[in-house]
Amino acid sequence: MNAIRIAFSEFIGLFVDDGNLALLVVVLIATVTLLVKFAHLPPLDGGGLLLLGCILVLVESLVRAARKKG
Amino acid sequence: MTSITAITSTVTAAFLGSFVEAVEAFTIVLAVGLSRSWRPALQGAGLALAALAALIVGLGPLLGLIPIHLLQYGIGVLLTLFGIRWLRKAILRAGGHIPLHDELKSFAKETDLLKRQASDRRADFLAGLAAFKAVLLEGIEVVFIVIAVGAGNGMLPYAGIGATAACVAVLAIGLAVHRPLAQVPENTLKFVVGVLLTSFGIFWTGEGLGTPWPGADLAIPAIMVILLAASLLSVRILRGARATAFEGDLP
Numbered sequence: 311m312n313a314i315r316i317a318f319s320e321f322i323g324l325f326v327d328d329g330n331l332a333l334l335v336v337v338l339i340a341t342v343t344l345l346v347k348f349a350h351l352p353p354l355d356g357g358g359l360l361l362l363g364c365i366l367v368l369v370e371s372l373v374r375a376a377r378k379k380g
Numbered sequence: 381m382t383s384i385t386a387i388t389s390t391v392t393a394a395f396l397g398s399f400v401e402a403v404e405a406f407t408i409v410l411a412v413g414l415s416r417s418w419r420p421a422l423q424g425a426g427l428a429l430a431a432l433a434a435l436i437v438g439l440g441p442l443l444g445l446i447p448i449h450l451l452q453y454g455i456g457v458l459l460t461l462f463g464i465r466w467l468r469k470a471i472l473r474a475g476g477h478i479p480l481h482d483e484l485k486s487f488a489k490e491t492d493l494l495k496r497q498a499s500d501r502r503a504d505f506l507a508g509l510a511a512f513k514a515v516l517l518e519g520i521e522v523v524f525i526v527i528a529v530g531a532g533n534g535m536l537p538y539a540g541i542g543a544t545a546a547c548v549a550v551l552a553i554g555l556a557v558h559r560p561l562a563q564v565p566e567n568t569l570k571f572v573v574g575v576l577l578t579s580f581g582i583f584w585t586g587e588g589l590g591t592p593w594p595g596a597d598l599a600i601p602a603i604m605v606i607l608l609a610a611s612l613l614s615v616r617i618l619r620g621a622r623a624t625a626f627e628g629d630l631p
Contacts, residue, residue: 320517324524325461331468332461339457339585346589357591360582361603364464365610371468372614376477376621 331371338363386597389604390535393576394542397525400569401518402550407483407560408514411490416498416507424511432519443531452532453588459528460581467574471611473567475618480567483560522547525577532584533597575611579603 326332342359345351351359405425413421443451472478490510497506522543530539554561583600586593593599 321520324521325458325465327465328468331464335461335464336457339460343589353586353589353591354593356589357582357586357593360586361606364460364578364582365607368464368468368471369610369614372471372475372618375468375472376475376618 328371328375330374331367334367334370335364338367383597385601386533386535387538389576389580389597389600390529390533390538391542393529393573393580394526394539395546396569397529397573397577398522398543398546399550399564400566400573401521401525402547403483403561403564403566404486405514405518406550406554407486408490409511410554410558410560411487412494412507412511415491415494416503420504420508421511424508424513425515427508428512428515428519431516432523435520436523443527448532449588449590451588452584455528455532456581456583456585456588458524458581459577460585462524462528463574463577463579463581465574466570467578467607467611470567470571470574471614471618474571474615476622477618483562483564483566487560528577529580532587571611575604575608579607582607 339360342351342356342363345359346353346356409421409425412424446454469478473480494503494507494510497503500506526536526539526543530536550561579600582603583593595602
């Protein structure tokens with residue numbers, strides 16, 4: 311059981327380091343998906359939004375980390 | 381999508397990503413081999429490789445059962461999360477906000493731990509376990525990178541070639557120098573790989589959503605350039621902020 315828990319946390323660790331960053335990326339992708347699938351946002355605009363959103367989310371995480379470290 | 385651009389970016393991403401992981405695994409196996417003995421080091425590493433092979437053989441065929449758009453979307457999401465995590469850490473390291481990863485330090489830490497376990501009657505088992513864990517964990521990341529950059533566009537063989545070449549290169553260099561590969565510019569590699577994997581992630585997520593990327597697979601290098609520019613600018617700003625903070629601390 312312990313080994314499974316360790317393996318699971320290692321697997322999650324592959325994708326999640328800064329929890330906030332991961333959460334914002336997931337929220338961004340989910341929002342773009344909903345906009346494209348249900349609000350008729352053109353898929354190309356959705357792709358552009360994904361790229362721009364990822365950059366903004368990354369910058370937000372960097373600013374937060376830099377402030378924390380001083 | 382089998383253009384030269386797609387093949388080159390797939391092989392490069394798989395090679396560089398796997399190279400970084402192989403260096404980290406090699407450091408631990410070398411520490412076990414030199415500080416304990418080569419038998420548990422090779423047994424641990426061999427068992428981990430067998431487990432990885434079983435994982436590939438077991439799960440590989442399942443990929444073919446997933447509809448391509450769903451596969452691209454799922455891989456895209458995971459790859460974006462995986463790549464952006466690497467990129468964030470590499471930018472913070474390049475900006476001087478967190479220390480660089482040091483292979484010599486990892487080697488010394490592992491060697492120290494193994495020496496403290498030397499009197500334990502399970503010392504060989506613990507040493508083998510350390511090698512097993514290192515190769516398995518880093519190997520899973522290599523397998524993920526290969527699947528992630530290759531499965532969405534039917535380029536698994538090219539991704540596999542890139543990853544295999546990286547592992548062989550690390551092994552060959554490691555056997556030649558017989559010490560941790562501390563001279564490898566690991567953060568630069570992680571920076572580049574972070575940009576590559578995040579770009580692939582955004583591209584595949586978009587493909588999964590039906591995005592008609594301009595230029596088809598040529599959009600991948602275009603996304604890379606935009607992401608690279610934003611990342612380099614971030615490093616510059618972080619360095620500037622750090623220098624300003626440092627000057628402010630001076631009497």
